[in-house]
Amino acid sequence: MLALTCGEPAGIGPDLAVMLAAGGVPPARVVAVGDPVLLAERATLLGLGVEIHTLAPGESPPLPRRGVLPVWPVALRSAAHPGCLDVANADHVLETLDVAIDACQRGRADGMVTAPLHKGVILDAGHVGFTGHTEYLRDACGVQEVVMMLATDSALHAREAGWPGETALRVALATTHLPLREVADAITAPRLERLLRILHADLQRWFGVSAPRIAVCGLNPHAGEGGHLGREELDVIIPALEGLRAEGLALDGPLPADTLFTPRHLEGVDAVLAMYHDQGLPVLKYAGFGRAANITLGLPLVRTSVDHGTALDLAGTGRADLGSLRVAVALAAEMAGRGV
Structure with a gap:
């Protein structure tokens, strides 16, 4: 089972999460970590018939099924709109990472996949020294080098x-x-x-x-x-x-x-x-x-991500490319299987 963080809410991360659910059954159980309301709004905007299944605390995610996206909920701090950055949501983005990391460390997830975040928003929100996912995961996992x-x-x-x-x-x-x-x-x-x-x-x-x-x-x-x-x-x-x-x-x-x-x-x-x-x-x-x-x-857990950024100009348009996320999910599933 993989935890998928939805990244910058104004970017294409939420689009990719609902597109993944709509596009077929992935090679692992995927649970999105994000705001269920935002994901439902983005699915509607893209014209995708995706059911957002908000998981209650302790509830096990269902088996993978096309058109269903299980979600570990993390509420937005402010309403999000495609392409419009808002520093108020910086803590939301970091909280999604914390939830996914915790799930991996507690054995609730076998790995995590991350949609792109916007470093400038997080820095502008006062998180001085933030340089990206890689270093954040290093510090959260308490390792010297990644x-x-x-x-x-x-x-x-x-x-x-x-x-x-x-x-x-x-x-x-x-x-x-x-x-x-x-x-x-x-x-x-x-x-x-x-x-x-x-x-x-x-x-x-x-x-x-x-x-x-x-x-x-x-x-x-x-x-x-x-x-x-x-x-x-x-x-x-x-x-x-x-x-x-x-x-x-x-x-x-x-x-x-x-x-x-x-x-x-x-x-x-x-x-x-x-x-x-x-x-x-x-x-x-x-x-x-x-x-x-x-x-x-160098981490004690599996983490993969996409090879691109937030693509603010593509958010909500339906023109985001799902290819890299599908590779990241397949790779994380394979890595988690080998690491058992």
Whole structure:
């Protein structure tokens, strides 16, 4: 069973939740976490005959059935309208995350899937330092380090989501939502070692890869070109990789990012570690936007998400694309099954 948080109420998260219920039976029991009235309004606006089944405390969700959306209710703080942000609902969004996390920790859910939230609204509401789902989940679960990884659909996920595809491209990030000028200082040998150990272990645990092979990007153009274009590879990245290879991890690199993402270098690679957000994710999204999912590794629970934002201009129009959410649900179900 998966808890689906509905994200920013003015965005397409509520649309996606009701569209998922209307579109067929998912590969797991999915319980939305959000405002039942909002979900009913959005279903009506989209012309979808979806029954919103508000669950009472302690009530077990029904078996999956097309056209029925079970909901763990979290009330809006203010009425929500498609495309119109309201800082009053920032605490509502965070409460949906807290409910889903608690459900996973108490064994009421086997994993959580998150629709997109709007970081600016949460910051404007006074939650200083909020940087996104990934870091919020890290702190809520009390772990030191997590890894953000996006993955395109594998053959299994493609079948579940109705997309063609045979192989997965997985891209993890050494740094996430940082200004570019802060990236180099954030990349240290101890941090890389922690991240790569998490990536290696969770590829085994959640993805069934017995001996993961990971390709690592350099930070600088041409991976520093022997120190002529920056010393981070020589002073930080290479020593970290050499230490981990001595522990038995299969690591390639550091490799120039402009050539690593080519078929020859990706052959036999289970995941790529990019040094910063816009080094790796543009490639992944070009390869599979709309049929990829975001995964948080290093948590004691399963969490996947969509590969896109709140799309305020699409909210309530019926033009939102369900593809990424279907992949995220299928992937979470598969991961939860492996992690049992």
